[in-house]
Structures are given as C-alpha cells and as structure tokens.
Amino acid sequence: MSKKKVNVGLIGYQFMGKAHSNAYRQVGHFFDLPVDVVMHTICGRNEQAVTKAAQQFGWQNVETDWRKVIENPEIDVIDVSTPGNTHAEIAIAAAKAGKAVFCEKPIGNTLEEAEAMLKAVQEAGVPHAVFHNYRKAPAVALAKRMIAEGKLGTIYHFRATYLQDWIADPNFPLVWRLQKEVAGSGTHGDINAHIIDLGRHLVGELDEVCGLLHTFIKQRPLAGAINDKLGAEATDQMGEVTVDDAAMFLAKFKNGALGTFEASRFAVGRKNYNRFEINGSKGSVVFNLERMNELEYYNNDDPEGEHGFRLIQATDASHPYAGQFWPVAHIIGYGETFINLLADAFTNMANGTRIEPDFVDGYENQRVLDAVERSSETRSWVSL
Numbered sequence: 001m002s003k004k005k006v007n008v009g010l011i012g013y014q015f016m017g018k019a020h021s022n023a024y025r026q027v028g029h030f031f032d033l034p035v036d037v038v039m040h041t042i043c044g045r046n047e048q049a050v051t052k053a054a055q056q057f058g059w060q061n062v063e064t065d066w067r068k069v070i071e072n073p074e075i076d077v078i079d080v081s082t083p084g085n086t087h088a089e090i091a092i093a094a095a096k097a098g099k100a101v102f103c104e105k106p107i108g109n110t111l112e113e114a115e116a117m118l119k120a121v122q123e124a125g126v127p128h129a130v131f132h133n134y135r136k137a138p139a140v141a142l143a144k145r146m147i148a149e150g151k152l153g154t155i156y157h158f159r160a161t162y163l164q165d166w167i168a169d170p171n172f173p174l175v176w177r178l179q180k181e182v183a184g185s186g187t188h189g190d191i192n193a194h195i196i197d198l199g200r201h202l203v204g205e206l207d208e209v210c211g212l213l214h215t216f217i218k219q220r221p222l223a224g225a226i227n228d229k230l231g232a233e234a235t236d237q238m239g240e241v242t243v244d245d246a247a248m249f250l251a252k253f254k255n256g257a258l259g260t261f262e263a264s265r266f267a268v269g270r271k272n273y274n275r276f277e278i279n280g281s282k283g284s285v286v287f288n289l290e291r292m293n294e295l296e297y298y299n300n301d302d303p304e305g306e307h308g309f310r311l312i313q314a315t316d317a318s319h320p321y322a323g324q325f326w327p328v329a330h331i332i333g334y335g336e337t338f339i340n341l342l343a344d345a346f347t348n349m350a351n352g353t354r355i356e357p358d359f360v361d362g363y364e365n366q367r368v369l370d371a372v373e374r375s376s377e378t379r380s381w382v383s384l
C-alpha cells in the first residue's frame with residue numbers, strides 16, 4: 001500500500017538548510033516511516049543560489065518568496081531555516097495557513113516572539129518541532145534512558161560547555177550571527193541554547209539563573225560575500241558587534257540539581273566542543289559531541305577496586321536510533337542527529353502525538369535565555 005505523502009517546503013538554504021535537506025533526503029532510507037517525505041520546494045531570495053541549492057540537495061521546485069510557499073495548498077510542512085529575525089513572521093504565517101511548522105533554534109529572537117509563535121501553533125492546532133538536534137545523538141538518548149532507569153540516582157550536577165573558536169580572530173567579519181537585529185543574540189542563542197535544551201531534557205526545568213554575557217571584540221570588518229559555512233569575505237569597513245562572544249551562567253534546577261553552563265566562540269582550539277557531565281548519587285555520564293558515538297559512564301555500584309569510567313560505544317542495535325544505521329561501531333555523525341529528529345517528528349505527526357522537542361521546548365528555552373540576559377544586565381540572580 002502506498003504511504004501518504006508529506007510535502008515539505010524549506011525556507012533557507014545555507015548551513016542549516018543544507019543540514020535539513022540532507023535529513024529530509026535520508027530519513028526514509030534509514031527509518032521505515034509511516035509517510036513518504038517529499039522534498040517539494042526550497043525557498044531563498046537569491047534565485048541563482050537557491051536554484052543551485054535545489055539541484056545539489058534534491059528539491060523539486062524553487063521559490064523566491066516564502067509567502068508563495070506558505071500559500072501553496074500542496075505543502076504540508078514549512079521548515080524555517082532562515083536567520084532568527086524572520087522566524088516569527090514565517091512560522092506564524094505558516095501556522096495560520098494550517099501547515100505543520102519545523103523551526104530552527106532559538107525559535108524567536110525574543111521571548112515575546114517565542115510566545116507569539118507558540119500561541120500561533122497551539123491556536124492553529126498544527127504540529128510543531130524545533131531543531132534541538134543534539135538530543136537525538138544516540139549517546140545523548142542513551143544517557144536520557146539511563147537517567148530514566150535510575151542508573152544515575154539523584155542528579156546533583158549538570159556541567160555543560162559549548163565551546164567554539166571560529167570568531168576568535170578579530171579580523172573575522174561581522175557576519176549575521178554577530179548582529180543582534182538579525183540573530184537576536186550571539187553565542188547565547190546560538191550555542192548556549194543547545195546546552196540549555198540538553199539540561200532541560202536530561203535533568204529538568206530550571207528554577208533560577210545567574211549569568212554573565214560578554215563581548216571581547218567590539219568592532220569587526222563588515223562582511224562581503226558569504227560562504228556556505230559560517231564565514232564571509234572581510235571588507236575594509238568596520239562595524240559594531242552587537243552580540244555576546246561568550247555567555248555563561250549558574251543555575252539551580254527545580255529538582256535541586258545544580259548546573260553550570262558555559263558557551264564561547266573564543267575557546268581557542270575548541271571547534272564544536274559540546275560537552276556535558278552529569279553526576280548523580282549512583283554514577284556519572286559524560287558526552288562530548290566531538291566524540292559523539294561514545295558515552296562515558298561511571299557506576300558507583302561497581303565492585304570495590306574496579307571503579308572507573310567505562311566507554312560505551314553508543315552504536316549498538318539496542319541503543320536509541322543506532323540500530324537504524326550500521327553494524328556496531330560503524331559510527332554516525334552530526335548529520336544523522338537531524339535525520340533522527342525528523343524520523344521522530346514525522347512518526348509523531350502521523351500518530352497525532354506530541355513531537356519532542358517542540359515549540360513548548362523552544363519557548364521554555366527562550367525563557368531561560370531571556371532570564372540569563374536579564375541576570376547579566378542586572379548582575380543578580382533571576383527566577384524563572
């Protein structure tokens with residue numbers, strides 16, 4: 001029997017557009033989905049560039065006006081992969097048109113936008129998802145399962161860092177991710193948002209935060225032509241950096257655990273070092289994206305004299321998601337986290353069950369981002 005088709009319209013074709021396109025293309029190859037995912041239309045303002053992206057990534061149609069994609073009755077899902085300043089307008093219009101909305105993180109540039117977006121999808125009764133893809137790494141999902149099974153006991157600490165260094169050079173140009181009016185914030189919304197999501201997902205809701213946001217380099221060369229990674233050509237004119245370069249905070253979780261969160265794009269030598277350690281009464285786990293197929297586990301109940309961290313290859317068929325890919329230890333990568341996220345999203349959408357993470361998670365995440373910003377401004381603890 002042929003499966004129901006789900007037509008996707010993707011708005012945006014740069015780094016995230018590429019990651020999402022790869023996932024739409026691959027998801028049905030690895031997961032036996034209840035629907036057929038169709039890469040219907042990709043949209044971007046530059047016709048030549050988006051046409052090239054459509055050919056390269058495998059989209060059937062090209063559009064230069066996102067409103068036309070939303071108006072198209074054939075489209076079922078709108079994927080918002082544009083910079084943050086356009087998320088709210090596109091997502092709200094898509095929800096009002098009755099489309100499912102899958103959106104990049106953070107969902108909005110402000111708490112008000114996130115709230116309006118959540119209200120829009122809830123009022124329209126449409127499915128919604130947010131691309132906090134790191135939850136979907138098998139090793140992270142395994143940590144979640146072990147915590148749920150009580151293997152860590154009472155959680156005491158969540159210690160997370162997300163470290164990069166791609167803008168540490170003061171001559172790196174002022175790309176959109178460094179402009180508040182486009183990106184909303186810097187390191188904070190871009191990568192702190194990811195570890196906030198992991199903290200909420202693995203440990204629980206936060207209660208209070210005390211944060212510090214800082215900008216090391218206040219002026220940079222204006223950006224010329226962008227490339228499809230994170231960079232651009234530097235011009236000889238200078239402009240103001242209006243976002244944070246580093247963002248860190250202390251947190252108390254509602255369940256009594258303590259958290260430290262540190263995000264920086266100035267951690268020279270660290271490229272995409274998304275690492276957390278969770279310490280509980282019965283044991284600990286450690287994850288590091290740069291070795292994403294592994295989960296370190298310390299079991300306090302090991303026999304006397306045999307204590308130590310063991311390295312679990314989270315590639316076994318019994319591990320979450322891993323069984324969909326290759327035989328044990330034939331490792332997967334960054335791109336597969338998006339495939340796993342979409343597999344869950346299309347399955348839940350077809351079953352009529354909640355997709356996780358969704359706009360509720362996106363909104364809760366933004367409440368934390370907002371509280372940390374206020375805490376940094378007022379140099380005080382802020383409750384959520």
Ligand code: SOE
Binds near residue numbers: 190191
């Ligand atoms: C750049 O900092 C970036 O690509 C982020 O935009 C992503 O969200 C993160 O997953 C990796 O780093």
